[in-house]
């Protein structure tokens with residue numbers, strides 16, 4: 001039988017982060033000693049007080065379908081969190097709980113985009129943004145930033161990218177993959193441009209909010225009164241609470257967008273997992289200081305990996321202020337032949353590191369910027385040291 005797949009799925013590229021992680025797993029299973037620095041996944045265990053809440057929920061008989069947009073107790077906990085951490089007031093009808101921040105983003109794209117609508121994505125952007133936009137028949141419009149400007153989009157660049165077809169702007173701050181954080185003033189600069197274009201809806205992905213190394217305070221677009229009505233704030237528990245596999249993310253949004261996401265979810269998933277939702281109530285209502293020990297360790301690892309990478313000729317690093325990735329510019333290696341292999345671009349370089357150094361990273365092409373590779377330092381100090389010394393050896 002011929003291939004009966006849809007054009008939509010044939011045009012979709014696999015997630016580069018998940019694909020690299022799968023490749024590393026495969027190589028490991030075949031006996032290779034691969035160090036995985038490709039996946040943005042904390043290597044910590046979910047804290048016990050959160051696990052206990054899940055165990056209690058099972059014992060208490062939470063096993064039925066939940067409301068499609070989440071338990072009201074969870075929506076209230078999310079509302080409390082938004083007020084406490086971000087100074088944003090979201091009421092129950094403005095909140096939707098989803099199966100990870102990824103599904104939350106997909107819902108919003110499906111809810112807001114018509115065929116041909118343009119979505120501005122400052123590059124580098126998180127790997128799935130452009131494909132989620134394309135799946136929703138939107139058109140990603142990439143705005144190139146540079147390491148010199150700490151990978152941040154300026155108000156002038158935003159203004160220049162806007163056309164009559166622009167429907168949305170999506171960004172993450174702290175940024176995956178660059179670790180850059182937009183200050184309140186910088187966000188205000190972007191908001192001032194957006195004031196002239198009231199049709200544009202902003203998606204502010206704040207999933208790395210708590211993984212902040214104290215240089216630039218976290219700021220939220222929706223906290224500006226004049227942006228509140230057209231900003232969707234996306235967040236989740238995967239990163240700060242080491243809960244990637246629990247699959248809970250959420251949005252605070254204008255209620256018409258939240259209603260649309262709820263309707264979509266009602267036809268697609270019926271809502272997120274009940275036990276995970278109960279555990280997240282505890283995660284969010286407890287003080288974020290309870291997970292600070294992980295942030296402290298990420299900060300030590302950041303220092304370590306930057307010192308080690310800056311010692312390798314050809315690696316040019318920015319200093320990430322949040323998240324747990326470095327995004328070094330590796331253009332110095334392009335056009336060179338190492339151990340008989342010619343490196344033409346970031347994908348070749350990432351593949352070279354996998355094959356020659358047994359270290360998994362992700363090509364910058366996946367994030368809309370082909371000058372860099374992304375290295376996750378959500379790994380033990382021992383693995384970081386071993387991995388970077390192998391890389392140094394392989395690129396000598």
Ligand code: PMP
Pocket residue numbers: 040099100101102103126172175176205207236237238244247248249
């Ligand atoms: N946004 C960003 C910026 C991310 O790095 C990730 C990675 N997990 C997500 C969203 C998706 O998060 P989740 O695991 O909650 O789906």
Ligand code: GLU
Pocket residue numbers: 015017018038039040041102127128176
């Ligand atoms: N967000 C993580 C990353 O960028 C997890 C993988 C994924 O969801 O794509 O590596």
